[in-house]
Amino acid sequence: MQVYFSHSYRDGTINKYFFDYFLEQEIPFLADQKSEVWCVAKLERSLIDTTGFISIIPKRVTAEDPQGYSPYIGRELDLARRARIPRLLFVDAQVLARHRLDFPQDAVPFLSDGLEQGAEQHSRAVRSFRKNIEAAFTMRRDFKQRNAIVVAAEGAPLRKAADDIEEILRRAGFDVARPSGKRSEGRGLDDIRLLETLWRAELCVFILGKRLSEAHVALAMAHANCIPSVRLQFDPQSTDCHPELSGVIRWGLHDDMLVAFNEQLMSYQAGLVSLDDPSKISQMQYKQRSENLWKLEDGPGLADHVHPDHNFVRDEVSRVREEMDTALGRISDRAKTLDLCGLFYDGISRFRCGYEIEQQTDEPGMQSIRTPTQFQTHRTATCLDMACLFASLLEAAGQDPIIAVFDRNQSAHALVGYRLRGEPVLKRATIGDLRNLIALGDAVLFEATGAVESENPVGAETSRERYDKLIRWADAVEAGKRMVMQPDVQLRHFVDIREQREASARR
16 A cells, blocks of 8 residues: 655645654655656556555745645646545645635645644544545556557657657667557547557657647547656747646757656656655755766855856846846946845745755765756755855846855855945955955845745744745845854855956966
8 A cells, every 4th residue: 555645845844744644544655756857657657556645735825826836736636636546635725715626625624824723624534544545446557567659640750759769768678569650540539459559558658740640649548547658749949848737848859859758767767755754855856967066165166156148047137127227237336236136036036946955966075056047947946056046147137246155053054145346356255354344235145045935944044034934135134144243153165256257267
């Protein structure tokens, strides 16, 4: 007996409250390790192989919907409903009231700021669910292990794609079949032989053209039966091979499509992990490229992780430039520079991304730092990720960013900010120099993690300042100042990005 656990990784307090009930009833869980790959085929396989489905659906505030919820959790719920397995849903009461028709009638509400008020109802629901899955009859799909089929629409680009997908699957140990696209002869959903072929496959890959075809009909059959499927949609205009919420991968370039399919196959084969503590899978797992790695003792090397040329950075700078209606590189007075940085801060806050501690790397003495593009994709970040992101924004805006890494309480923490344009570059700085600059208003350091969600304080902010998991801009500035002024804090690294750029140009 195994139960699929669908939840928000960043809502630890809510997860722990319910998890205690699940442990009490000895409900064994499987969950998807947090990663940068969204693989619907893995979810489809997992849901039809598990005994039941439990989902905790907290509120996810957005600018468009203050009572919204994660679309990814919503998608997992849709798949579970299609798989027709026993389920138990706990939904934030405000979300349930606003989106009543998105959820089945058996959803159980909870109050995020008063969880214990529903304790009796929640405990009863968990006990009832446990009895249900112990007695429920689960129909297992009868398929052949390591058997895959590739269904492709007509057209030369699609045939070439199908040939290469077949080769990748064979190298991964799959026996591959490729039904003829003309086999159904217009019978569509009545083609029972095709349906039985899909049933026998462990994994299906559909390569679709722009026009409706028999391949689309076959996909509809697989979708209705919750058969694990990778969906590759040819679109010559597409420049992004990231899967959509539905699982569709739109591709225009053949090589990009093969990279995306490889990522899907690796995620599919990795499967789910057993879970006895939700925090164990809450850290994002992603491929750490050489450009992500930074030597912990190399302060100046942080400048290599500041990327003012990334599209995400340029888009944010353009947005702020339009809002301020001025050339950002000409801003030099204290008030306007503070306003400029505040607009960047509020802009990043609107994404409601999550904070996490850094993950271990394969090389000792190294830390992985996300690029701005990875921040946009992962929607999660460490303090150093955020420091380099804001430094990228400020440099792209023609300002003079600075990054400081401090040692405090046997751990390190990064702050980011700027010195006023026109002030001398800082080749070296002591903690005393920083305190003096900040006191005079010639430099600002702020708590960059305040722009991403955390249930608990990360730096020197207070619990009250981290209201609704975020920190207001003014409080982020105060939290940065508070950390610099603490008597027990030590400065490990100080990096003036402009000085580093000029030093590199001289070498």
